Amino acid sequence: MSEPQADNIILGFDNVSISFGAVTALTQVSFEVPEHEVVAIIGPNGAGKTTALNVINGVYQPTQGTITYKGEVRQGMRPHEAAVQGIARTFQNVALFKGMNTVDNIMTGRNLKMKSNLFMQGLYWGPAQREEIAHRQAVEKIIDFLEIEPVRKTIVGRLPFGLQKRVELGRALAAEPDILLLDEPMAGMNLEEKEDMCRFVLDVNEELGTTIVLIEHDMSIVMDISDRVIVLEYGRKISEGKPDAVRNDQKVIDAYLGVPH
Amino acid sequence: MPMELAFFIEVLVAGLLSGVMYSLVALGFVLIFKASGVFNFAQGAMVLFAALTFVRILEMGVNFWLAIAIALAVMIVLAIIIERVMLRPLVAQPVIILFMATIGLNYFLEGLAQGIWDSQVHGLDIGIPDVPWMSLLESTNILISLFDVWSAVICGVLVLFLAFFFQKGRIGRALRAVADDNQAAMSVGIPLQLIWAIVWATAGMVALVAGAIWGQRLGVQFSISLVALKALPVLILGGFNSIAGAIIGGLIIGASEKVAEVYLGPIIGGGIESWVAYFIAMLFLIARPQGLFGEKIIERV
Numbered sequence: 001m002s003e004p005q006a007d008n009i010i011l012g013f014d015n016v017s018i019s020f021g022a023v024t025a026l027t028q029v030s031f032e033v034p035e036h037e038v039v040a041i042i043g044p045n046g047a048g049k050t051t052a053l054n055v056i057n058g059v060y061q062p063t064q065g066t067i068t069y070k071g072e073v074r075q076g077m078r079p080h081e082a083a084v085q086g087i088a089r090t091f092q093n094v095a096l097f098k099g100m101n102t103v104d105n106i107m108t109g110r111n112l113k114m115k116s117n118l119f120m121q122g123l124y125w126g127p128a129q130r131e132e133i134a135h136r137q138a139v140e141k142i143i144d145f146l147e148i149e150p151v152r153k154t155i156v157g158r159l160p161f162g163l164q165k166r167v168e169l170g171r172a173l174a175a176e177p178d179i180l181l182l183d184e185p186m187a188g189m190n191l192e193e194k195e196d197m198c199r200f201v202l203d204v205n206e207e208l209g210t211t212i213v214l215i216e217h218d219m220s221i222v223m224d225i226s227d228r229v230i231v232l233e234y235g236r237k238i239s240e241g242k243p244d245a246v247r248n249d250q251k252v253i254d255a256y257l258g259v260p261h
Numbered sequence: 262m263p264m265e266l267a268f269f270i271e272v273l274v275a276g277l278l279s280g281v282m283y284s285l286v287a288l289g290f291v292l293i294f295k296a297s298g299v300f301n302f303a304q305g306a307m308v309l310f311a312a313l314t315f316v317r318i319l320e321m322g323v324n325f326w327l328a329i330a331i332a333l334a335v336m337i338v339l340a341i342i343i344e345r346v347m348l349r350p351l352v353a354q355p356v357i358i359l360f361m362a363t364i365g366l367n368y369f370l371e372g373l374a375q376g377i378w379d380s381q382v383h384g385l386d387i388g389i390p391d392v393p394w395m396s397l398l399e400s401t402n403i404l405i406s407l408f409d410v411w412s413a414v415i416c417g418v419l420v421l422f423l424a425f426f427f428q429k430g431r432i433g434r435a436l437r438a439v440a441d442d443n444q445a446a447m448s449v450g451i452p453l454q455l456i457w458a459i460v461w462a463t464a465g466m467v468a469l470v471a472g473a474i475w476g477q478r479l480g481v482q483f484s485i486s487l488v489a490l491k492a493l494p495v496l497i498l499g500g501f502n503s504i505a506g507a508i509i510g511g512l513i514i515g516a517s518e519k520v521a522e523v524y525l526g527p528i529i530g531g532g533i534e535s536w537v538a539y540f541i542a543m544l545f546l547i548a549r550p551q552g553l554f555g556e557k558i559i560e561r562v
Contacts, residue, residue, distance in 0.1 A: 057448060083450030095445035097438045108438045112432045112450040132430055171449060 009068070010035040010179055010211050015256045016065035019054060025051040027235045028065065033179070033228075039210045039245075043232035044255060049215045050092055052232070053181045056213065057089050058082040075127050084112060088177035090168045091183050092215075102167050105156055106142055109174025110135040131191075141193065142170045144201060151245035162193040167180060180204065182214040186221060196217065198225055221245060231255065267402045272523045274327065275515055278409040282474060285416040287499065287507040288423060289467040294501045295427065297348075298356050298437050301362040305489025307465060309481075310474025311336055313374045314482045316383045325388065329469075336465030342459045344379020353443045371486060380483060382493040384478040385419035412474045418471060423463065428448040436460065440502070482506060495540035500552025501523040514538045 003234050011033040018026045026048045041049045053061045055067065058077040067074045069085065077085075088109070097105050112198055114131055143149055143222055146166050151159055156167055165185060169217060184192045185201065202225055204210050216222050222243065229246040230238040233255040239246050278320065286308070290425050293301040315332040347362050398404050427433050438446045447453050463494040472481070475488050493515050499506025522534040545552070 050282055059444070079444070079447035080452050083448060083503055086306075091445065091448075095442050095448070097441035097445065099441055100434075100437055104437070105432055106445070108434055108451065111431060111435055111447050128430055175449060 006020055009033065009140070011095045011213075012068040012069060013052075013055075014066045014068065016055060016062045016067060018051060018060055018063045024060075025235050026055070026232075029232070029235070029237050030065075031237060031240055033211060033213060035211055036205070036209045037227040038201070038214070038225055039228045039230065040226035041213065041215050041230045041232060042217070042222055043238075046234075047232040048235040050183055050231055051235075053089065053183055053213070055214065056082070056179075056181060057087050061213065069101075083175065085180035086175075087181065088175045089181035090165070090172050090183055090185060092187070094161070094164045094167050096156045096164055100109075100224050101153050101155050102143070102148060102151050102159075102170075103136075103139060103153065105167055106115045106170045106174045107135065109171040110138065112175060139170075139174060142173050145173075146170050147196070162189045164187070165197065165202070169197075174206065176208075177210060179211040179213065182212065185219065186216060186218060188255035193217070194221060201225060201227050219247075264402070269403065269520075271403050272368055272519050274403070274405055275409060276516035276519030278405070278515070279411040279519070281413040281416045281420070282471065282511075283491050283495050283507075283515055284420055284508045284511025285467060285471045286488055287495040288420055288504065289464045289471065290489075290492055290496055291499075291501065291504055291507045292423070292460050292464050292467070295440050295504075297359060298440050299359040301464065302360065303367035303370055304464065304468065304492070305336070305486035306367045306374070307336075307339075308475070308488060309483065309486040310339070310370050310374040311465060311469035312385070312476045312481045313378045313383070315380045315469060315473055316476060320383065329473075334464060334468055335448060336469055337462045340461035340465050341458050342400065343461050344454060346380035348457050348461075349454060358409040371483070375483065378464070382480045382482040382488060383476075385481050386471050387477050389477070391477070399441065408477070415474070419465055419467070420504075423467070424508070427504060427540045432459075434450040437506040460544065471505075485489055491538070494538040496499050496552070497542040498545050498553060500554045503552065505556035506552055514541065517541055 007052065009032045012029050014093055015028045016026055017024065017028055029048075029052065041052055043049055051060065054064055057080045058081060061076050097108065100108075100204055114135060143152055146169065148163065148170065148241050151163060151167075156164055165187075169182070169185065172182075182201070186197050189197065198221060201212060201214070205212050205237075214226075226243055229239075229241065229243050230237060231246060231249070231252050238251045238255060239249045241249075266491045280392050286304070290301055293299060293304070314335050315328055318328040318331050323331070341368065347366060348359070351359055351362060370462070388412045389408050391406055393408050394405050394410060427436055435446070435451045435456055438449070439452055441452055443453060469490065472485060475485055479485055479488075490513075495507060495510040498513055498536060499508070499510025512535075518534050518538050521537045522531075525537075
């Protein structure tokens with residue numbers, strides 16, 4: 001695979017720093033995410049991985065540096081605006097709507113695609129009803145794809161963690177995003193669940209062409225599924241490249257195993 | 262119809278009709294609770310603010326419908342200001358902090374309403390006569406006030422519309438999503454600010470209707486903000502996040518209050534209407550803490 005060209009970079013960080021009071025979470029981090037690739041961000045605990053995702057989807061604003069998205073330098077953006085522009089995400093600790101069932105949770109992901117006005121919604125009549133049905137069909141496809149048919153009507157608060165992660169992926173997919181941010185999508189899963197999740201992630205990437213940025217701790221998975229790996233340590237980027245190159249980078253090995261002082 | 266039975270029906274129906282009005286006040290709480298998980302302590306102050314605004318505009322000689330429209334517009338603007346100034350800086354803060362903010366809002370609104378207008382008692386006539394329903398009285402010997410019937414109809418229509426609006430489709434789902442998890446809701450592109458503004462504006466509208474109807478009964482004055490207290494047992498009965506619960510809870514409280522006052526009151530010394538609702542609510546809390554229709558609290562351990 002050739003090095004990514006400038007014209008198909010979907011997301012770029014240029015010297016991004018962010019600090020909370022005296023604590024610096026990211027220091028001059030630069031990287032580029034090429035379109036249609038799977039990019040993994042790895043690093044020890046507290047390296048700033050989740051912070052990086054939070055910056056991408058607008059939860060945090062960088063203190064310094066610029067973010068380029070779809071060829072445009074992005075000014076202060078909020079999560080809701082990020083969603084409008086095609087950025088969907090999942091969360092480390094699963095942020096589903098726990099009191100709602102699976103279908104309704106995934107339907108919320110369609111929210112931005114629904115257009116009928118308040119009044120029609122109020123009457124739930126005519127166009128509003130047709131629209132609801134059309135979107136429901138899209139949601140059913142996602143449910144089939146993720147193999148969660150049996151829990152369609154289950155309140156998600158009652159689902160085991162592995163299934164909750166899958167529903168959360170479904171909700172993110174429902175928005176038909178251009179870029180999908182996955183924060184530890186396989187944490188707390190057993191081997192079989194991890195394999196399923198890998199398959200879903202790769203299928204989404206290959207069939208829909210969705211760009212994926214994910215954080216993961218399981219190195220064998222990272223090496224298997226990603227096209228490119230970015231390594232953070234103490235808020236700085238210490239390595240970047242193809243999985244094989246990163247795996248053999250002495251700085252990365254030191255960061256994970258520690259260096260004798 | 263025998264007198265005894267007619268009298269019982271009379272008591273029951275009067276109770277149910279006033280219950281519909283309790284439902285309306287309770288609904289104001291439920292809407293905000295559903296959208297933000299916050300018990301809005303300021304709901305009573307909003308009723309006072311809405312009713313005072315309405316009655317004072319009427320007293321200026323403005324046409325009835327225009328006055329309603331102006332008061333409604335004022336409540337919508339108020340909702341937008343509340344969202345901007347109070348809620349927006351508190352996004353993703355613990356619920357208790359928002360609750361404290363509504364306590365502050367309560368006193369602010371009470372002061373503002375009486376500061377802008379005044380603290381006199383204002384009579385309000387919304388055009389519905391408080392007279393017996395004659396044809397019913399003649400045919401069945403049951404005495405029911407037309408005012409009760411009409412206000413129950415108005416409240417009923419409003420309650421049903423809101424129940425539908427907030428339960429079905431995109432808005433209902435967005436609302437529940439916002440209540441469940443602010444951050445996640447924003448990440449799927451639900452405009453939190455807009456949803457909150459809509460909900461507070463709706464609560465303002467409910468406050469206006471409740472204020473107008475209770476205002477005719479009690480006169481518009483400070484104590485009208487205390488009708489919010491009547492909503493508490495209704496909420497405990499119906500569950501804080503159930504619109505259906507607010508409706509049925511209101512009916513149960515209204516009916517049992519009146520029936521208890523008339524039939525139980527004389528036995529234990531009378532004057533029980535003011536506390537029997539709270540007593541029922543307490544019994545309910547022991548048996549079913551989540552209310553009749555409240556979402557069952559699920560906790561994974």
